[in-house]
Amino acid sequence: MDKQTKPDSVKVGQKPFNKRRFAVRIICAGITFLVLVFSIITLGWFTNSRSNSAGSLEMKAANNGFELAAVGTGGIYDSFLSDREEGTEIKTVTEDSSEITLVSTGGKSEIKWVMNGDSNIVNNSGVSKELGGIAPGSSGTLTFYVIPQQDGALDISFSLDTALYKAENDSLSVIADSDAVNDLAGGHILFFKNKNGNIYSDRIDKSFRFSRDDLKKDVAYKVDIYWIWPGFADQLIMSSGDPLLEEKGERIIADNDETFYVDISENPKRYFRDTTKLVNIQSILDNMKAGSLSAGFNSDAYEEINTQWNEADQYIGVSASYIELILSVG
């Protein structure tokens, strides 16, 4: 009797109804959850499939597993990368069947990229810490290897990102993305997929693809990246053979390669310190392209474009002490 008069008794009276509904909900949630987990695993199995052809219904794996690796030892400035993991040393063969010892990601998501005399950004062992590093006029090659974990095709989209740091009292602080120096470094410290003689091509602007069929499991496939910090704007904008260019150096891009004419015109802030002094950049570029021997050559604009390029170099050098290069997938 007492129970019925107490408010609690009403709750007790409602309990069986709510309990059932709640139980149904839990069961539904559980089934949904299991279906979800199962579907993820199933999809994952498809994605990671090694060879799953089933008659006419062939399913091709979008991307098999792989590791990244490089030859050499730690870079001379790696003490600043102490929070990054070391790679795992492995022995395998290259595409041309020669044996090779590599330092591999070995299942880790990110490791320190090892360097050697042929593959470096002037940070390989043997270079002194004082004299190492890059400056306008520097260039070189960076090499890494892709090691498939299954036979078959790989189509990988690599990101090649940079981060700039300022050194203060032996510690590095990252320079904010919003700082103009990041843009300038992107336009001055250049990466390419190909190099023929002294001519670079296929610029890597933050990303590039590695796409190959018929890869063999555990074979190391070599990928080269060519980097250069051109000393002069002329090397990108003056046509080869121009006397003003030849006074200083060589053009580094094929004459018919429009990559830089387009990007400089669209994003002058990546190349020049004070773009307000280069009004109508497109016409300046056209004028430079026509050459210093042409009748309408604008020597003032030529001087200004070189000055602003050099000021950009100066600004990079004064603002940033270190540059980090991050090769990543995923």
Next chain:
Amino acid sequence: MENTQNITKQKNPKLNNKRLRTAAIILTALLAIAIPVAAWFSNQRGMVTLTKIQSPAALSIGAGNKESCAYIDMSGIDVSDKNVTSKEFVFSVYSSVLGNYKIQLAHTTNIPFTYEIYKASACDENGESVENAVVYHSKLDSKDYYYTKGEKITGDYINKQDAVLLADSTQHEATYGEYNNVQKNAEPLYWQNDTAIKAVQNDGEGFVDYYVLKVSWVNGTVKNDKETDMVYITAGMV
């Protein structure tokens, strides 16, 4: 009855808490599974390296008219005219920052030339002093720029033998390291001015100082015989 119905419509706080707790547990479990699965999907791999960005030289050496040092052209000194015993070249030292600096000169000694550096100042091409001025011909705009020669910059060689125009061995290692098979005239002489030069602000954009490098010779001691020397002009903040 009325009372009971009213209460039925009210939400039960205890039950609500239970549901919330269950939902939280399920979501956490999902998240815990989803994170490794997503990472596994993307097959995340990466490598990182770091290098130094060398600080730019705060000082620049340029030609006349603050043009690139690529335009300092000392080639083709003609010594055949007996009335001419010197030739002068304009160069500049400039920077976006102010500071004191010293000028240094290094040269090999194949030709018995004497090198002297004079302070110079730009002068108007229509001015009176143009006649005695040193001319810099710009390849960029094909104009002539005139500079009046001022006082001589004093300094000393740090490795010159007393009586002859040859270097002693004191700077050999700094130049060639352990390599010893060096012809005596290829051993460069190093000269540095003795008092630091104080840069003076120019139009609010750092400074630019002009100099004249005078190359002179004694009549008859030098021939046009294709002999060459390397000459380096450097400047360093002190």
